[in-house]
Amino acid sequence: MKRWECLEAGCVFSVTKASDEDLVAAAQAHVRESHGSIELEEVILAGAKELGDGSH
Amino acid sequence: MGTFAEIRPVESRFRFTRELMAGSIYRKYEKATRKFWDPKEFDYAEDARDWKRLTDSQREGILTITVRFEAGEQEVTDELLPTIAAAHALGRFDWVMFLSTFMLEEARHSEFFALWHDRVVGILEPAEKAAHWPLRDHTVDPSGRFQVGEPVYEGIPKYGKKLMDAVHSGDEAAIEGAFVQFVTLYNAWVEGVLTMPSYEIVVDTTEMWDALPTLRLGFRSILGDEGRHITFGTEACRLLIEKNPAYEALVHAVVDEYRGNAVGMLEYQRNVPGLDLDKYQRQKVRHYRNRCRELGITPDQTLIDQILDPTIDFVVGVEAG
Numbered sequence: 001m002k003r004w005e006c007l008e009a010g011c012v013f014s015v016t017k018a019s020d021e022d023l024v025a026a027a028q029a030h031v032r033e034s035h036g037s038i039e040l041e042e043v044i045l046a047g048a049k050e051l052g053d054g055s056h
Numbered sequence: 057m058g059t060f061a062e063i064r065p066v067e068s069r070f071r072f073t074r075e076l077m078a079g080s081i082y083r084k085y086e087k088a089t090r091k092f093w094d095p096k097e098f099d100y101a102e103d104a105r106d107w108k109r110l111t112d113s114q115r116e117g118i119l120t121i122t123v124r125f126e127a128g129e130q131e132v133t134d135e136l137l138p139t140i141a142a143a144h145a146l147g148r149f150d151w152v153m154f155l156s157t158f159m160l161e162e163a164r165h166s167e168f169f170a171l172w173h174d175r176v177v178g179i180l181e182p183a184e185k186a187a188h189w190p191l192r193d194h195t196v197d198p199s200g201r202f203q204v205g206e207p208v209y210e211g212i213p214k215y216g217k218k219l220m221d222a223v224h225s226g227d228e229a230a231i232e233g234a235f236v237q238f239v240t241l242y243n244a245w246v247e248g249v250l251t252m253p254s255y256e257i258v259v260d261t262t263e264m265w266d267a268l269p270t271l272r273l274g275f276r277s278i279l280g281d282e283g284r285h286i287t288f289g290t291e292a293c294r295l296l297i298e299k300n301p302a303y304e305a306l307v308h309a310v311v312d313e314y315r316g317n318a319v320g321m322l323e324y325q326r327n328v329p330g331l332d333l334d335k336y337q338r339q340k341v342r343h344y345r346n347r348c349r350e351l352g353i354t355p356d357q358t359l360i361d362q363i364l365d366p367t368i369d370f371v372v373g374v375e376a377g
Contacts, residue, residue, distance in 0.1 A: 007345035009338055009364055037339050038256060042084070042283030046291065046350045 243289020
């Protein structure tokens with residue numbers, strides 16, 4: 001599982017997904033719908049945290 | 057004359073290892089080779105038809121951005137070499153591999169803008185494009201607190217020379233420090249923060265006008281490449297900062313040197329009518345925080361506050377004071 005947190009000013013959104021593909025899709029949808037902006041696939045993956053067992 | 061083994065042990069002539077091939081930088085190289093695109097395969101006819109129906113102010117608004125992009129892409133293609141020399145000197149074959157795709161991609165971005173300007177606008181020669189160049193010294197902070205610098209045309213060559221001098225010295229710490237400075241300016245600050253609003257301005261503008269689909273396609277294609285470039289730079293720097301935490305101060309110093317370029321929207325970003333410039337200004341905070349997260353460093357809160365401060369704004373064409 002991986003978690004990505006949005007770092008837009010004032011935003012507290014985070015998302016946890018099992019696959020990179022789902023994580024990128026969810027993060028890009030959030031940035032597009034909430035901030036009218038683009039977040040790059042590589043940036044999302046570089047900023048994602050791997051969660052260990054029991055942390056989700 | 058020595059034997060082959062004396063000249064160079066045979067084992068050292070091979071670079072690939074399981075660790076290298078499992079690493080994230082090699083993965084970026086693989087991705088770059090998989091996601092190849094060619095601007096010569098784009099169809100520029102619809103953009104050429106749209107260009108004829110745009111008003112003069114619409115044309116000038118978009119051209120002030122595209123001419124800066126073309127020049128900037130050419131500049132970075134030409135100035136990337138020191139990073140390859142440094143990667144070689146540091147024994148990072150995965151970095152050399154990735155940087156070979158990086159340089160090709162910067163050249164491809166340059167070619168895209170040259171083709172678009174030629175086939176859509178009908179300009180190709182340098183003097184034809186220079187006529188549309190917005191002068192940076194016309195962007196001023198009325199309060200006089202911040203100066204807008206030239207990170208691409210002054211900063212990157214300066215730090216490139218420093219990096220190349222370090223490579224020639226053979227001093228590993230000097231190479232690492234100069235690499236951190238160059239890559240912070242180029243990948244993290246210029247590509248990763250300062251330029252990001254301009255991509256979105258072009259995408260938003262072409263959608264708002266329902267025009268220039270190939271320009272939009274080109275910008276989206278370039279953005280895909282930029283994601284790899286930015287995160288290569290921040291990951292390489294993070295590895296060096298983990299090795300020597302003192303390098304974090306170099307990152308903050310380089311950003312601080314060109315702080316003025318982030319605290320307001322610049323001349324070429326303000327020419328398209330009807331856009332919410334505050335949106336692009338706010339996004340810079342996300343990009344800056346993203347870069348710091350990737351680098352594993354603490355963001356400078358005063359910089360964030362200044363980016364978001366509505367009382368700090370630039371004007372174009374008015375002298376300070």
